[in-house]
Amino acid sequence: MTLHTQKRSSTTLNWLREKPKKQLPGDAKQRNGYARWTMQRTELLPREPSEEDFCRALRNGLILCNVLNKVNPGAVHKVVENPIIDVQSTEGAAQSAIQYFENTEEFSGGRRTDEAPDIRSLRFGKGRGSPSSLVGSEITDESLDESESSQYEQLFEFLHLSNEVSIEESKAANALTFLFDRFALGLLQAYLAESNGSEGLPLNGMVIGTVLRKAVKDFSELLVSHGNQFGLLLKKILKADSVPLSKSEFIEAISRYLGQKTSLVSSDLSKFCICGGKRLGIWHGIDHSAGNAELLNFQQKQLEELKSFFHETKIEVRQSQLDWEEEIKRLEHHIKGLEVASSSYHKVLEENRLLYNQVQDLKGTIRVYCRVRPFLPGQSDGQSTVDYIGENGNIMIINPHKQGKDARRMFTFNKVLGTNVTQQQIYVDTQPLIRSVLDGYNVCIFAYGQTGSGKTYTMSGPDLMTEETWGVNYRALRDLFQISKARMDIIEYEVGVQMIEIYNEQVRDLLVIDGSNRRLDIRNNSQLNGLNVPDASLIPVKCTQDVLNLMRIGQRNRAVGATALNERSSRSHSILTVHVRGKELVSGSILKGCLHLVDLAGSERVDKSEAVGERLKEAQHINRSLSALGDVISALAQKSTHIPYRNSKLTQVLQDSLGGHAKTLMFVHINPEVNAIGETISTLKFAERVASIELGAARSNKETGEMRELKEEMSNLKLALERKEAELEQLKSGNTRCTIESQRPQTVSPLHMSKYGISTSLKPEINQRCIDDARVSEVRSCSSGKQRRSRFPPKFIDKDIMPRMPLLAEEILVNLDKPRSPSPPVRRSLSTDRGALVKSRIKSETADNQPISKVQFPARVFVNKSVATMPIIPSMDNNTRQ
Numbered sequence: 001m002t003l004h005t006q007k008r009s010s011t012t013l014n015w016l017r018e019k020p021k022k023q024l025p026g027d028a029k030q031r032n033g034y035a036r037w038t039m040q041r042t043e044l045l046p047r048e049p050s051e052e053d054f055c056r057a058l059r060n061g062l063i064l065c066n067v068l069n070k071v072n073p074g075a076v077h078k079v080v081e082n083p084i085i086d087v088q089s090t091e092g093a094a095q096s097a098i099q100y101f102e103n104t105e106e107f108s109g110g111r112r113t114d115e116a117p118d119i120r121s122l123r124f125g126k127g128r129g130s131p132s133s134l135v136g137s138e139i140t141d142e143s144l145d146e147s148e149s150s151q152y153e154q155l156f157e158f159l160h161l162s163n164e165v166s167i168e169e170s171k172a173a174n175a176l177t178f179l180f181d182r183f184a185l186g187l188l189q190a191y192l193a194e195s196n197g198s199e200g201l202p203l204n205g206m207v208i209g210t211v212l213r214k215a216v217k218d219f220s221e222l223l224v225s226h227g228n229q230f231g232l233l234l235k236k237i238l239k240a241d242s243v244p245l246s247k248s249e250f251i252e253a254i255s256r257y258l259g260q261k262t263s264l265v266s267s268d269l270s271k272f273c274i275c276g277g278k279r280l281g282i283w284h285g286i287d288h289s290a291g292n293a294e295l296l297n298f299q300q301k302q303l304e305e306l307k308s309f310f311h312e313t314k315i316e317v318r319q320s321q322l323d324w325e326e327e328i329k330r331l332e333h334h335i336k337g338l339e340v341a342s343s344s345y346h347k348v349l350e351e352n353r354l355l356y357n358q359v360q361d362l363k364g365t366i367r368v369y370c371r372v373r374p375f376l377p378g379q380s381d382g383q384s385t386v387d388y389i390g391e392n393g394n395i396m397i398i399n400p401h402k403q404g405k406d407a408r409r410m411f412t413f414n415k416v417l418g419t420n421v422t423q424q425q426i427y428v429d430t431q432p433l434i435r436s437v438l439d440g441y442n443v444c445i446f447a448y449g450q451t452g453s454g455k456t457y458t459m460s461g462p463d464l465m466t467e468e469t470w471g472v473n474y475r476a477l478r479d480l481f482q483i484s485k486a487r488m489d490i491i492e493y494e495v496g497v498q499m500i501e502i503y504n505e506q507v508r509d510l511l512v513i514d515g516s517n518r519r520l521d522i523r524n525n526s527q528l529n530g531l532n533v534p535d536a537s538l539i540p541v542k543c544t545q546d547v548l549n550l551m552r553i554g555q556r557n558r559a560v561g562a563t564a565l566n567e568r569s570s571r572s573h574s575i576l577t578v579h580v581r582g583k584e585l586v587s588g589s590i591l592k593g594c595l596h597l598v599d600l601a602g603s604e605r606v607d608k609s610e611a612v613g614e615r616l617k618e619a620q621h622i623n624r625s626l627s628a629l630g631d632v633i634s635a636l637a638q639k640s641t642h643i644p645y646r647n648s649k650l651t652q653v654l655q656d657s658l659g660g661h662a663k664t665l666m667f668v669h670i671n672p673e674v675n676a677i678g679e680t681i682s683t684l685k686f687a688e689r690v691a692s693i694e695l696g697a698a699r700s701n702k703e704t705g706e707m708r709e710l711k712e713e714m715s716n717l718k719l720a721l722e723r724k725e726a727e728l729e730q731l732k733s734g735n736t737r738c739t740i741e742s743q744r745p746q747t748v749s750p751l752h753m754s755k756y757g758i759s760t761s762l763k764p765e766i767n768q769r770c771i772d773d774a775r776v777s778e779v780r781s782c783s784s785g786k787q788r789r790s791r792f793p794p795k796f797i798d799k800d801i802m803p804r805m806p807l808l809a810e811e812i813l814v815n816l817d818k819p820r821s822p823s824p825p826v827r828r829s830l831s832t833d834r835g836a837l838v839k840s841r842i843k844s845e846t847a848d849n850q851p852i853s854k855v856q857f858p859a860r861v862f863v864n865k866s867v868a869t870m871p872i873i874p875s876m877d878n879n880t881r882q
């Protein structure tokens with residue numbers, strides 16, 4: 001640099017140095033002069049720019065490049081012509097910086113070209129430089145005065161110096177650009193390194209864009225701050241030395257400063273990149289000062305620690321995940337185990353129940369099932385007396401009128417069926433009993449409970465229309481036919497049905513269609529296998545439909561009436577008896593089973609049911625018979641020697657089922673309403689006593705062919721003996737009453753007749769046989785002082801009574817052709833005969849054997865008269881209907 005140049009530059013620098021001190025009018029004038037001149041050539045400055053704008057315009061290289069292009073068009077290829085932007089704006093600052101770097105670079109490049117004039121020639125263009133370089137140029141065209149010329153020289157001097165500085169700055173800028181690229185790359189590397197570990201992070205343009213934008217922003221801020229610092233430094237340098245600096249000193253000072261700054265920037269960047277992790281690339285090639293290296297080491301250490309901590313945490317999290325997974329697996333296994341255990345618990349429970357039932361069967365205990373009726377529409381006030389129903393047949397009743405432990409009472413039965421149990425579920429446990437009937441057992445199923453508690457619902461169902469709501473009766477008979485059909489090849493079955501009711505202590509036949517209200521007698525002879533009401537119509541049935549038809553008749557004939565507690569209350573005990581007789585085709589053995597299906601009339605508190613008149617009488621009869629049932633149950637439970645069966649018609653009818661070798665099941669019904677709590681408790685107490693009764697093991701009524709023959713023989717002998725006795729009696733007393741009676745025609749249910757096809761006119765032989773049977777009956781009746789008429793088809797009459805009666809239809813025909821075997825001679829002492837006579841007399845006088853016919857049967861209130869005109873039951877031969 002020449003002395004002159006040095007002088008110039010120092011002048012310029014002095015000018016620059018002094019500028020912030022004071023805004024001298026001379027300075028402004030000078031600046032305005034430069035601006036005007038520049039404006040004339042470049043139009044890049046306002047006429048009177050502020051000092052700041054002026055400096056910036058000089059610094060960003062626009063003026064330089066444009067002036068050079070004016071002098072030598074195309075010398076600077078690319079001029080970054082962004083408008084001067086406010087430095088406060090970060091992005092603007094960045095742009096300004098870039099603009100500056102690029103323009104100074106371009107300017108330098110342009111200047112270096114061969115065609116480009118030396119900037120200094122511009123300085124000396126007016127008289128001192130080569131005139132050719134500026135001849136023809138626009139500058140020379142201008143008329144410039146001397147003072148202006150010197151100002152331009154100063155400007156160019158400054159610009160030249162500024163250009164030197166710019167080169168240094170451009171180097172720094174390159175370093176920064178390099179740094180920036182590294183920094184951005186480092187950021188991306190760090191980001192990618194991070195996102196490698198976590199698959200879920202999205203790696204898309206938007207994310208990268210955001211990261212880079214952030215980086216650019218921060219970096220711009222950094223640049224601005226460095227730019228400011230750089231400006232300050234320049235000022236400081238220029239201010240500190242009163243002696244003007246040489247160009248090389250000046251550049252050296254700036255280089256030193258930039259060196260320092262580079263390391264500072266790298267330290268700042270290290271801070272900035274601390275989030276990244278992989279920053280080796282950023283540091284590569286950067287010269288760190290000792291302090292920064294220490295800081296860097298410290299931060300790296302921290303980073304390593306953080307990384308290892310992060311790694312450990314990651315491992316811990318993974319371990320916890322594994323532990324949880326293990327735990328979940330263990331729990332799943334445990335739950336499965338529990339499931340298995342619970343299912344086997346239920347199996348065991350079920351087995352227990354079966355075993356318990358078997359034990360009960362062996363003991364002959366009456367099975368008791370408790371059914372809880374649901375609340376009826378309009379009844380549910382939400383309070384139920386049933387507190388809890390257990391799986392083991394437990395039911396806990398809560399009495400809201402009591403407090404403490406007295407309020408709760410537990411009852412145990414074979415099973416307790418809740419309000420949501422279906423008719424099918426109710427029947428399930430009854431099914432094995434139906435099989436037993438076909439195996440020759442006597443079975444009794446009866447429904448007990450307070451009025452309106454659902455007895456009829458259980459036994460018959462709400463209606464006969466839908467099979468789903470069928471009660472136990474229909475289901476039992478349907479199964480009976482199904483099983484008998486399945487056994488058809490082994491056993492030939494015949495099924496007959498009786499339906500009676502006990503109304504006001506009188507037994508009525510429900511299957512009569514002629515409206516006759518005959519009172520029927522009860523004979524308590526277990527040998528009769530259920531034929532304890534022999535005069536009731538016994539209708540043979542062959543399929544479920546037959547039974548349904550009969551039941552419809554029976555239901556219509558049943559006495560029902562409305563009470564305050566049940567709008568269609570059964571006012572009688574109804575008993576449907578199914579007699580089954582089976583013949584084993586191979587052995588010829590005979591099985592005789594009988595099934596009683598009993599729907600008891602409901603016990604009721606007369607005050608509650610508001611019964612008066614006829615209703616009151618009915619209620620009293622019902623309650624009396626139920627209390628007689630209770631007495632029988634008590635006596636049986638206490639194993640008393642005397643069981644008071646004869647205290648009511650009900651207990652007489654059920655005698656075989658309660659005290660014999662029958663299988664008995666009772667459905668006890670309860671009403672969950674709070675106002676029925678008294679009846680509920682007493683019903684359940686009664687049921688508990690019933691459950692404790694031991695009937696002894698049930699016995700099958702099976703007779704082998706040999707046994708039957710022997711029995712028949714015995715019966716023949718008995719018959720012959722009785723005949724002899726009768727003859728003897730007649731001879732003695734000359735009483736011919738029996739003979740006259742025997743010639744009276746029988747009364748047979750029209751249904752009965754039609755079904756059997758037995759007609760006195762069509763089958764004289766059979767009719768004769770019936771007459772014979774009637775004679776036998778008479779003989780027996782005479783012995784007990786009663787007149788009996790058989791209403792049974794011959795096949796259902798017990799052989800003990802009528803040994804010559806064929807068992808089955810074809811037997812009737814076979815036996816009719818056979819000559820009767822002569823009765824063996826019977827020897828009987830007179831004393832025996834007398835004894836028998838005395839006995840029979842005594843018996844006829846006892847209260848139990850008083851002829852019931854003396855009691856007038858009340859006019860039937862609820863008999864449906866249309867029954868008489870009902871069509872005949874469809875053919876029993878139609879097996880396909882089963």
Ligand SMILES: Nc1ncnc2c1ncn2[C@@H]1O[C@H](COP(=O)(O)OP(=O)(O)OP(=O)(O)O)[C@@H](O)[C@H]1O
Pocket residue numbers: 372373374376449450451452453454455456457458462566568569570571600601602603669
């Ligand atoms: N399990 C049940 N589900 C739905 N309704 C029922 C149930 N049990 C009984 N009911 C209804 O309760 C009312 C009384 O039932 P039901 O006539 O069978 O009682 P009951 O004990 O036979 O009475 P009563 O002794 O007076 O003849 C009827 O309207 C019946 O439909």
